[in-house]
Amino acid sequence: MSSKKNNFSSKERLYMNIAINLAKDRIGLTGANPSVGCVIVKNDKIISLGQTSFNGRPHAEFNAIKNSTSNLKNSTIYVSLEPCSHYGKTPPCTNEIIKSKIKKIYFAINDIDIRSYNKAEKILKSKNIIVKKFLLKKEASNIYKSYFYTKKYKLPYVLGKIACSKDNYIYSKNKTITNKFSKKLSHLLRYKTDGILISSKTLNSDNPKLTCRINGLEKFSPTRFILDKNLESKKNSSIVKTAKHIKTYIFFNKANHDKKKFFLKSGIILVNLKLNENNQFDLISVLKKINDLGVTSLLVEGGKKLTINFIKENLFNKFYLFQSSIKLGKKGRFRISEILKKLPASFKFKKKIDTYLDKDQLIYYY
Secondary structure, three states, X not given: OOXXXXXXXXXXXXXXXXXXXXXHHOOOOOOOOOOOEEEEEEOOEEEEEEEOOHHHOOOHHHHHHHHOOOOOOOXXXXXXXXXXXXXXXXXXXXXXXXXXXXXXXXXOOOOOOOOOOOOHHHHHHOOOOEEEEOOOHHHHHHHOHXXXXXXXXXXXEEEEEEEEOOOOEEEEOOOOOOOHHHHHHHHHHHHOOOEEEEEHHHHHHHOOOOOOOOOOOHHHOOEEEEEOOOXXXXXXXXXXXXXXXXXXXXXXXXXXXXXXXXXHHOOOEEEEOOEOOOOOEOHHHHHHHHHHOOOOEXXXXXXXXXXXXXXXXXXXXXXXXXXXXXXXXXHEEEEOHHHHHHHHHHXXXXXXXXXXXXXXXXEEEO
């Protein structure tokens, strides 16, 4: 679609594209707040940039305004999302825009938060600020899918991930299944999500760390969640040993006093949840609780059973299937033929990605 038809110039589209890319860069790293990008322009020159801060505050507009060393009077601001206009833990960004004497604002899409939805335009126009909205709306819609989903359903946006051999096994006692490139991409997924979920069965069989182990990004490891109805997680596991340094929750139903005391002393946060009629955790209740704890994007690195349950209840928003070129044969355990049959029917689209994974292959379902 041409810029003429949209009534936006190529320069306006360029500035907004920069704002959207700034927002895209921080997705998954801004807590419950949306990731927003901001560009301030004066006399056809970019004079300041801003992004939502890690963990969500301060907001992008505030950062861009405070970062500027120039006088902002009569400047133009480009924002990937409608500026907030409500008082929360910080004052509204509309106040900052008004105080800085910015002359014109472009934003790509309305905020879905009812406290701000479709309110910024009226507030800013009342102060004689020119408002232009829906510049690159389609592009902005793509990056805010997870944020809109979470706001609408009060559930985290859920990404599934599983790795299998060429003959479809997910476990081998003595052999690594996927290569180093697939592992790095898995760590990148951990970096870009707030939380990670497994079952105690996976914890006990694999002894995972569930951390991001990419140089420089270690501090962005996700909050860890374990489903363990009878507190059967091994006491000497890596997760238990590191719980005082990385926030870790165990959802349980019943356990004796000594077990609970041990895990609490180890730094684990215990959350008691009821079981359903099948004597299992209700996954919707689990996800609601995770959302209530401030986690808006969740990576499920479950084993066979947990993954199947999530697929059956249609709880995955996206799914990453890593397939190795290695056959495990008799050394393989837990074949996932059922998962491979169900995945194509659970998503509208799939894309094969193997460019950067050497002999491994990634199938991305969305």
